[in-house]
Amino acid sequence: MKKITLHRPKESFNKNCSYEILLGKHTLTSLNNGEAKTIEIPEEWGNEPLKAKIQWCGSEKMDLKSITENSKISVSGNKFLNRKMPLFGAIFPLIGLITFNFHVVSKNVGIAIFLLFLFGIIATITIWRNKWLKLKIR
Template sequence: MKIIIKRPLEKVNKRISYPIYIGGKKIIELKNGEEKELEVKYSVLLSAKINWCGSKEISLLKDGEVLKVQGNVFFSAYLPFLTALMPVLAIFIFNNIGGEVIKIVFSVILILLIVFCLLSLSFLRKHWISIQRIE
């Protein structure tokens, strides 16, 4: 059974190759804008990973199936900027800039940012790359 895996040109993660795993084994690495054809013996689970993050597993069902693999723009492009806000908020909180109300508001925002970043890196780690079937 043959499948085709496409990775469109991406601005985010453009220098990072996505290792593609079939049945838990690394088969290929997909570079930015690359398309590869794979020969698979039977229907198995396919996934992509970068570091500890990656995609959900997708089952391969049909011969000639075309899959698109791409990174999640929010997690890869915007999450680093959100984490950069943490030290700025901490400066306002610990130096008592702006009074008590601002300190409380920024403390709540900082706690929410920390919780969101931890959730993104742990529970949402299988959403950094998406694998979609192309009809």
């Protein structure tokens, strides 16, 4: 059996959520904020990819073949998506001012900005949902 150590640094974001660690479709463990765990990976699961998950988002898959015995893997959140992305919600009222013709810019420009804003939000939670967490070999 291969042993690996998983470490989650203390983070100010996602501090109340635990990260699930998956090996293929099997849940190995969950990591709380600032926690480290050593786990053993059974030989029959050696070809499965390693992944971290939080709610519907997660990390990219990591191939276990690239991990050596007693490796240390850091599981952390993407700082841009977890810290900066919620601030884009503050843009929503400004887009409303532009869209409802308060003569800041033309209405067509306001509608275009609103559609780009919606596309960015939808793309973040669907297309880029596997970028919220990061797995790194330390």
